[in-house]
Amino acid sequence: MDPSGYSPFCSGREGKMLNAVRLFFQTPRPAGSEVEALAADVFGYAGVGEAASLMVSGPDEASVMLKDLWMFPDRAFRQGLVDIWGGRGWEASGIRNLCTALFQEQPFARLDTGGVIVDLPLSAAEISHFVGRLCLHRHMAPELLEEIRSIEPLSLAMDMVLTLWTSGMDVLEGRAEILKRLVAKEKGNQHFSEFFNLMVKVMAEAPMDVPWPQPLLHARRRLEQRYSGAKRVAAALERGTMETLLLSGDRVLDADPERVAEELYLAESLLHSLWPGALPWDAGVQSREFDFENN
Known part of the structure; x- marks a missing residue:
């Protein structure tokens, strides 16, 4: 186990698979459905139907990675996920930074409804689930794993909002738009009042002329x-x-x-x-x- 508390999960077949994914995103290719192309070129899946089915039900690492790729349309962000799958050492702060990055990248859950692609914004709970799945891809120190599991979706959301607000984003309208999405997504949550109270405290740090x-x-x-x-x-x-x-x-x-x-x-x-x-x-x-x- 390395000093960061992790043992890289990739070796043998998994390591080759990650290298293939990394090369795929680093190689210029024409615009199109990159996820389906990745499914065929790297993992050997044939067609959109088979890839979609395996992303939902497949037990192997390839299907899990495909599902994660499908969730995030942004090419650069998907390429960055490869390092995470590769077993990069994390601390609790790194996990929170990833959560903040997910909000900054405007993550969407992509659904295919009768041939029509629909992008739905992810909630804090959904992002928490995604981060948890990434954490389980590596051998983690038991203490850190317990700490991660103890982070409730609400406190995760609050932490992400605070981190986002102090992260140095220089486009205030962008912050406001992200907050708007969070409010809309979390409004039906029983903890919304606490969530909103946090936003009130965060907003107090901003200039008066922010277009809320x-x-x-x-x-x-x-x-x-x-x-x-x-x-x-x-x-x-x-x-x-x-x-x-x-x-x-x-x-x-x-x-x-x-x-x-x-x-x-x-x-x-x-x-x-x-x-x-x-x-x-x-x-x-x-x-x-x-x-x-x-x-």
Whole structure:
């Protein structure tokens, strides 16, 4: 086992196969379906149907590699995967860097639906599964393998967003587009609120003029409305005029004082994180004492 904690998995037939894949991507060839050509030239698969079938169900390393190649249309990125298959030593930070690279390369899962090729963006969980499969291609130190397995898709996604944001991408619109894809893909996840809260913290590090994706702009407007409404309700509670406020039809939040306090604190906390300096940090409900019994 080498000092990095890995033993290269490639030897004999596997090593020759990797060399063939590397040469395939380094050799200029006309534009076309490179994956099918690779299946025929290197692995001996005949036709798209056989290659697709083996990519899904084949047990050997060749079919797994083909499936990975099919997932990523970008030629340069696919060529870079060859080094990973070759047993390059990894640390946990290297795995996270790969995850970040997957997002930066705009990865897609490519599906053939009745002859029509459809590219679907990969979710954090799907990328986590892909990375896990790569990890299993080599003999890993048990401690590192356990560390990798302990990374949940949500924390993986959060880590990727933070790493992406601080990675030095010089095109802010590109970052915003990636965040937009992540929001859309993870919105149905039960952990989306935590995921969004992370985005709020990340966005606080960016300039004010970043062209944020529409979903995040809408979320900010709803947050402002919640904040304003919570302020009105809290003020009415303090003045003892809650009944007048409700009769006027301006019931923006539940009338329960404790819930109002919680909503107001949440709104102010998120707004402070989203736009630093927009709110005095000591102006929130945490510094206000409610007399719940008298109000």
